[in-house]
Amino acid sequence: MDSGESVIEAAGVRRSYGGGSGGGFEAVRGVSFEVARGELFALLGTNGAGKTSTVELLEGLARPSGGMVRVLGRDPYAERARVRPRIGVMLQEGGFPAELTVGETARMWAGCVNGARPVDEALAMVGLAARRGVRTKQLSGGERRRLDLGLALLGRPEVLFLDEPTTGLDAEGRRDTWELVRELRADGTTVLLTTHYLEEAEALADRLAIMRDGRIVATGTPAEVAGGRPARIAFGLPDGWSPGDLPVKWREEYGYEEQEGRVVLHTDRMQERLTALLRWAADNDVRLERLDAREASLEEAFLAIVDGGVRS
Incomplete structure (x- = not known):
């Protein structure tokens, strides 16, 4: 990890929903953090803490109401065409055409990605090679999550955003996903992870931040954050x-x-x-x-x- 190079930056970031005289609801309230190249950074918090709202800004899905975000040195919203090919995004829930098979879905997605890795390679990475001919509507919830991850990896991303990646997976599937994420990080991929599984953050994260009410209230390595308690x-x-x-x-x-x-x-x-x-x-x-x-x-x-x- 090159700790001298930050590939994800958030400085005083704010995000509001709605408007009018009441000003709407502010979901993100002055969040600041950096993620170095090759680092795995976990963003934790209860439902409604502002994690997903923050990550969506970094993914370029919306413009901040205030503050600054940069991914790979660029504004992911204003310069989306230059940032998007270099990142992979795994949302909390993906939407797949029900009648397409797993292989057809992956080929369709690969057609939208420059320099995509072979479809069979991506499916094998997430343990879906044997399910290549199965329609997506027949997949279990855990298999759908693995397909989400496989699609996020098609573009060989430099930065990978994982929003609750192991929700719905059984214990074996969760451990397999952890091992894959470790391999990606070892190969130099920078990973921003949100998860409700604290064991997952403890096992994977180099550093983490805990959000509450739209603000970061604790940050450090897992050991440093835990060490603040007796x-x-x-x-x-x-x-x-x-x-x-x-x-x-x-x-x-x-x-x-x-x-x-x-x-x-x-x-x-x-x-x-x-x-x-x-x-x-x-x-x-x-x-x-x-x-x-x-x-x-x-x-x-x-x-x-x-x-x-x-x-x-």
Whole structure:
């Protein structure tokens, strides 16, 4: 990845719908970020956070109400004819002619793309080679998503926009798609991904941003965003013991709560706290039940940010 070259840029981007005296609804409110060549950047948020509205501006499907967007150094809306041949777009839901076969649909799409890769190659990349002769109306939801991806790859894109790419896929299909995306990134493709699957973002993204109410409220690597939340140590106590038997200073210094019959400590110094807990258990001959110690997950950070108004 050449971190010195940004191929996707958004600066103070705004997007409004409607108008009139009320000014309409502002779905994107001053969003700024950059994506370097060869990087995979994930844009996260709940429904209505503004992810798709932002990505559509980058894809050149609409003009921003304010601010600036650039893809490969150009305005994707005003210079669409120069940008579009160099990008691939996988929308949340594609529309296919119901009576055409998978192969016919891909050939039709390839006819609109300069320097298209062979149709059979594109279909094989997404695991649809054996379904080439099947009408698109007979495809499952997951197969339709894979066809969407295959069509987005026909033009050998330098920049690939993936909007919820694995929705409707089973676990195997999701893992296969992840592996394909990793291969594309390894070959130098820049990827902008939106997803509701936090595990997907954690597995694939070099960096990510979390949106809430049309704004970016957290950004960084998955580890950096998750690291903004405390680690968690949970354990059960045997019969005859209660949380009140724990050292008084733990409640004062650590703070803990009870959840589903277990004591839960939240801490920014997990190793130190876990060592103290194990030493206390050994000194008092207490067997800790269902002991679980883990760093904060991206899911925990995400939920805290979008539900609790946390900004990081």
